[in-house]
Amino acid sequence: MSNYLQVEGLSKRFGQVKALDNAELECSSGEIHALLGANGSGKSTLIKSLAGIVVPDQGDIYLRGEKVSIGSPQESLAAGIATVHQDFSLVPQLTVKENLFLGAEPLRKLGFIDFGEIKKKADRLFNSFQVEIPLGAKIADLSVSQRQLVEIVKAFSRDPDLLLLDEPTASLPSERVKILFDTIRELANREMAVVFVSHRYGEVQDLCEKATILRNGYSVGEVQVAETSKDKVVSMMLGEEATKKNYGDSEKQSSKAKSEAKSSLSFRAENVTAAAGNVEKVSFSISPGEVLGVGGLQGQGQETLLRALYGLEPTIEGTCTLGKETLHIRSPREAIRNGIVYISGDRDEGLLHSRTIRENISIANNANRPLWELIDVDQERQLAKKVIEKLDAVYESLEDPAWQLSGGNRQKLLIGRWLIKDPKLILMNDPTKGVDVQTKEKIYDLLYSLANDGVLILLFSSETKELISLADNLLVMYEGKVVEKLEGENITEEMVLSASLNTGNNKND
């Protein structure tokens, strides 16, 4: 049977963003089909559309040549589709057993759940994976890789005709990956259709015959994996225009930050390892006037690295030095005391919504003073005014609560509050997330002027383009490790993506 699954003209908008734009996908029974694309190209949205989590605005989905509409996860399951989700679909409070059969409990007469049957089936599945996870354990108590396996077993237990795998190997050790691949091949031999999403190109080469490549929500094309090369795939993922345009940008702007720095303090991090395991032995240094970027694919530990340096994530290893001083940072308070500040693009993380603009700025001072000290409101007001005018924030009164401001202005508030502390190192965690173009420009300008003043900047941005144009040098992270350091003015998006995909290759060899 050919073309078990056929997706035609699938489109989905989230507000202003086109997540899917006429996406196409074909997959036959017994085929393992790869779905490739850069960050934000719509892979996950496409998978979620098939899983019934996202309802597309337009387009058709055919199964066995018949048009189907999938409006909910239940309908997706009923159509014979099972999904391994990237961000897991497990309920942390329930046990492994309960999760495996959630929504598909084998019932006895009178509607009671047949737990005996559940146990038998679950045991069989785990045996085939050669894993020992107690069925009675709560998901919350399992490690990430164990959860990943439960997620996979859960999908397999539904005996689907179409299996969707959204980065199933992201948190699996390599020996399990091998077992997983053998199982997938075996299932494909039994006429199951499989759609496989992975950033590891090596795995795609290993497992898939054909691949569909997505860019900005539409399908650029389908390739025979054996007949193409990684470079070709990368350029299809990015498109020619995009890389070229970006090149010019980066040259123009990074030279701006290169001018003489006033301070001579530099920052070094060695072997930083987060307790959570998603940052491993990361070492780097930032010299005066440098904007160092951390990039790579999404969720490779970049944010955890920044949070760990700020004392927000526990570390089990690593030494940091600022100038000649060795730092031991276990909390934000200690970081701030040492001249390190953290700016998050997640405004819920930093904003005191119900408090005034004035208090939102002075908190940077007030949170770090002894509790019995008195507050000089006039001084507070002057400080707030100075900061907010420097950033051109639009506001009515300093006494208005912060929630009344627009998103961009809230972001200015979050950045502005740290200017009153004269920081030595600023950790920026996606500072332009979801802000308008003018605010972005303003933030860029500020970043350059800070760098010019000798402030060290470690920048993570979810937009690789932005990162390339702002950063002087760039660390590419993959699975918690720095896999490559790109230097100089000629960094391209292609180089970043290529560095990430390379590792996938090596790892599987």
Next chain:
Amino acid sequence: MKSIVLDYARKNRHTLVAIGICGILLAIGGILRPGFSSYKNVLNILSLASFLGILAAGQTFAVLSGGEGLDLSVGAVASFSAIVAAHLLGPLNLPLVLVLLIIMALGAVLGLINGLGITYAQVPPLVMTLGMIGVINGLSLVYSGGQPTGSATELLQTISTGRIVGIPWILVIWLAFIFIVLFVLKRTTFGRALYAVGSNREAAYISGARVEIIKILAYSFSGLLSAFGGLMLLGFVQGVQYEMGSSYMLPSVIAVVLGGVSFSGGEGEYFNVVLGAIILTILTSLLTTLNIGEAGRMLVNGFILLALLTAFGRAEKMRQ
């Protein structure tokens, strides 16, 4: 000039509305029962309101600290401290100032236990402080051996019920108390940090605040102020009984909500809580004047709380 007035009105809407409600309730009382809104009776009502106002101050600290902050043990702490104070003042004959210090330290320790349980053992505030009621009432029994002894000394009675140039002493004390509480909340770094932690715990932590210590302090303050309230109550009632403060538990919560202190934390003014306590006391005396019994008053209190929580809950949602 006009815009300044309007601006003031907009920012202090809550205060103005509360004052308006006080006026309306007094007017209704005056019409139904002549003499209800006389100068003398208003002073009486205000004196009664002061005990609630003091306990509601403790409640304010707890609710401001956020994370479903709540201190149900304010009444129990007040009761216990009244029993201990009566014993210290009567049979032991200690000076009032010393007793005041001992009682407030005692209250602070009880509040500290609440704070430790809530921050470090992560017991929800509702459960923690509810549990503490049992513990504290048990302590009362153990301490008094089943028979509370002693009573308020003359000096304490004068403070709680006497007058100076026609004005009740307790009102003078409450005024000073209000000033101190407002000062702590508005002009100290602790107060600022408390609002910050209540408003957004994560943000306060990222900004360098020691979130746990601030929360623990908030509950300690709650205990300390409640104990002070208990001492004043002892002077007012003169004799000592078990659980004499427990009837203030629910009203203290209502006064806080009436005062516009947000249950999500980090928002609201003690001054408005004072007005909330006054409104509630006027209402209670109005109901008493109209010969509506205890059961009726409890019903009214319960309904007010539900109505307010519904109204504020909606406002919260509309904002987001």
